[in-house]
Amino acid sequence: MSNYLPQASGYLPYWTLFVSVVAVFNTIQNLLTVSITKQIYSAKPEQVTELSARLFAVWTFTSGVIRFYAAYNLNNKTIYHITIWTYVIAFFYFSSELLYFKSAKIGPGVLSPIVVSSFTLTWMVSQYNYYVKNEKERK
Numbered sequence: 563m564s565n566y567l568p569q570a571s572g573y574l575p576y577w578t579l580f581v582s583v584v585a586v587f588n589t590i591q592n593l594l595t596v597s598i599t600k601q602i603y604s605a606k607p608e609q610v611t612e613l614s615a616r617l618f619a620v621w622t623f624t625s626g627v628i629r630f631y632a633a634y635n636l637n638n639k640t641i642y643h644i645t646i647w648t649y650v651i652a653f654f655y656f657s658s659e660l661l662y663f664k665s666a667k668i669g670p671g672v673l674s675p676i677v678v679s680s681f682t683l684t685w686m687v688s689q690y691n692y693y694v695k696n697e698k699e700r701k
Contacts, residue, residue: 585626592619
């Protein structure tokens with residue numbers, strides 16, 4: 563089983579893989595029902611439609627695919643940068659829904675992605691030299 567897990571050292575590759583797997587489950591639920599998505603946009607649940615849930619599913623799946631590749635390729639500078647951007651986009655998207663558009667209320671539906679994106683973004687930026695810049699030294 564361990565042969566299928568990321569081989570890079572540290573916990574960041576495992577975390578990145580976990581977040582990508584969660585994205586797949588979130589994608590599936592967005593394709594099947596709007597009820598959980600309405601929990602995120604709890605201040606304006608009437609704005610959640612089947613179409614918006616499917617669009618959200620595609621966006622979530624795209625981020626999940628990028629993060630999956632990153633879990634196995636954290637030493638690749640380009641993939642690392644793109645993955646960081648997925649968290650920046652997620653943070654600003656969910657923060658804007660909460661603070662600017664006011665479609666979300668403070669609760670687990672919107673706080674979870676804000677916490678995960680900000681935590682992971684901070685972690686990735688702080689570990690950049692370890693995974694990317696110092697890769698040449700390790701070889």
